Amino acid sequence: MPLSRPIALSCGEPAGIGPDLALSLAQQDRDYPLVLLGDRSVLAERADALGLTVQLHAWEDGDTAREAGHLSFLHIPVHSPVRAGHLDPVNAAHVIRLLEIGCDGCLGGRFAALVTAPLHKGVINEAGRSFSGHTEFLAERSGAAQPVMMLACPGLRVALATTHLPLRQVADAISPKGLESVIRVLHADLRRLFAIDNPRILVCGLNPHAGEGGHLGHEEGEIIAPLLERLRREGMQLNGPLPADTLFTPKVLEQGDAVLAMFHDQGLPVLKHKGFGKAVNLTLGLPIIRTSVDHGTALDLAGSGRADAGSLQAAIGLAVELAENQPEIPS
Structure with missing residues (x-):
């Protein structure tokens, strides 16, 4: 059945291609509800760098923008200004927070599924947090054995x-x-x-x-x-x-x-x-639906307009398909 709850898309490492891929979704209408988890200024600046006209709409709970040229987002601020292609360990906490909010939102029934854009494990560990990957983090957060x-x-x-x-x-x-x-x-x-x-x-x-x-x-x-x-x-x-x-x-x-x-x-x-x-x-093995892309942050492509969104589109398509197959959570 059609989704009543949105797919949450974590924009991942803000200096990588995650924001580029997320913004590419505004190029056409969508038949599913979607909320970007990211920093509004990063998304707006990256849209300008890519020459994209995208209207960003703050989302709390309720309807999401589905028409081309529009995206709904949940603002989760970065901790340091972002330059495309340049990692900053200070923003590792922002990346982790995206995952926490996305996972908790799925567990609480706010989101139908979580789709994750790529992050950079090295810079998260450099920031002093032991992190081996999305899989292990989401399992611990959701209590999956x-x-x-x-x-x-x-x-x-x-x-x-x-x-x-x-x-x-x-x-x-x-x-x-x-x-x-x-x-x-x-x-x-x-x-x-x-x-x-x-x-x-x-x-x-x-x-x-x-x-x-x-x-x-x-x-x-x-x-x-x-x-x-x-x-x-x-x-x-x-x-x-x-x-x-x-x-x-x-x-x-x-x-x-x-x-x-x-x-x-x-x-x-x-x-x-x-x-x-x-x-x-x-x-x-998780109590939530989580899909992701098959590639990394591609720092050299961030802000260039050359990032391929094919894997992200496939990840969202599978998340929608799996979520539609699950029973609705009572409101």
Whole structure:
């Protein structure tokens, strides 16, 4: 059913392309309600730099602007003047505040979903706050026990058993308990969000050739395979552990609804090669709907007019689709 509550769009790092992408949405009419979370002066100055005529309307609760040339926004001030392309750690608190307001608004029923423009993890950590990514932050904020990061593009969905870890820590992070939690979240949200009644999940091995029968690693035989067999007995359709170098081929992929990769750079390079600019980052296992772009802050493009809004449009489109599939929260 059509949305009665707006999609919240966090504009992300103010010196990056987040404001540019947000403003690009004003170039055409929208059939969904949208509220930008950002600083009014940053948005106005960036619109001027891009040569865009955009009327910004302060939003509290109620109707949102949907016609071309107009955008609704919730003013969340920066702490230091912003120059496109130039990071300032002082504004890290602003970026965090965008996420807090967006997440809390979804939890409280004010927003239907949260879409996040890119932020810069390095400058947030430089400002003295330990921050490993949107996924982990939103899980902690919303009280989610097991967030799962998924990227999706036309024809491919890839979820991750581990997220932003140094490679030398990945093997130690693959445990029966943790992997089972990830698989259960992935299976449940493929059903709940994507309406796939009996999802087929292709599971990567951790090591080359999925361990080569124990000659190239023991995690497949000791952890992954026994767990998959146990979950199959519950009725889950799980294929694996499969060698990652042959799993990502058309004949294998057509046998699954999603891929579970063991670590970040095992699955995401393939997905981004296939769908960069059209891919969406989706956090599973949260009590809210959260989608994001598949790219970073692109500081060199900020304010230039050369930023591609394709991934943001795809992220909003998926957020709207998933939100429309959920039951309305009673007023």
